[in-house]
Amino acid sequence: MDATEQPQNGTERRNRSDSIEQHLTDERADMLVQFCQIAGVEPWEDPHSTEELRIMLQHFCEILVDYLAAGHFGLYQRFVDGEERREEIRNLAEKLYPQISETTQMALDFNDKYEDESIKKFDKSFSDDLSKLGQALAVRIELEDQLLNVMH
Numbered sequence: 001m002d003a004t005e006q007p008q009n010g011t012e013r014r015n016r017s018d019s020i021e022q023h024l025t026d027e028r029a030d031m032l033v034q035f036c037q038i039a040g041v042e043p044w045e046d047p048h049s050t051e052e053l054r055i056m057l058q059h060f061c062e063i064l065v066d067y068l069a070a071g072h073f074g075l076y077q078r079f080v081d082g083e084e085r086r087e088e089i090r091n092l093a094e095k096l097y098p099q100i101s102e103t104t105q106m107a108l109d110f111n112d113k114y115e116d117e118s119i120k121k122f123d124k125s126f127s128d129d130l131s132k133l134g135q136a137l138a139v140r141i142e143l144e145d146q147l148l149n150v151m152h
Contacts, residue, residue, distance in 0.1 A: 020074040021148055027067040028141065034060040035137065039130060050122060061115040068104055071144065076100065092150050096143045103140035107133060 038060050041053045078084050079093040110133045114126075 017151060020078070021151070024067075024070045024074055024144070024148075027063070027070040028144075031060075031063045031067040031137075034063050035134065039134070053122060057114050061111045064107055064111055068107055071100070071140075072104065075144070075147070086151075089147070089150050092147060096147060100140060100143050103136040103143075106136040107140075 034056070038053065038056050041056065076093070076097065079090060079097065084090050084093065110129055113129065
């Protein structure tokens with residue numbers, strides 16, 4: 001490899017990192033919009049809103065899983081595979097990853113419980129589960145932002 005190839009490789013890595021970050025933040029934004037829409041529906045007041053919520057919830061669960069996958073297979077897999085060269089970022093990723101994994105599991109548990117289209121009734125447990133998911137997502141976003149900020 002000659003000296004002219006090295007900056008190009010560095011530029012390619014930065015471009016790939018930027019692309020991964022953009023994909024993650026786009027998926028996050030889509031997920032947050034859907035989350036807010038679901039949080040605004042109160043199914044216990046109107047039987048028609050239960051059906052509306054069920055449909056919205058299926059769509060939200062799909063987007064939620066896409067967002068989780070964008071983080072895992074895009075951003076976090078780089079660290080697992082040892083592709084990140086910068087020590088500061090690797091150290092922060094190692095510190096944050098267990099907490100991020102917890103939020104992933106909480107989100108997957110929510111998905112497993114509510115993705116099923118056969119749900120006919122939403123009760124207080126749905127509100128509680130949605131609230132817990134919202135808290136987990138807020139933690140996850142904060143942790144992701146810490147990592148993304150250090151990457152820049």
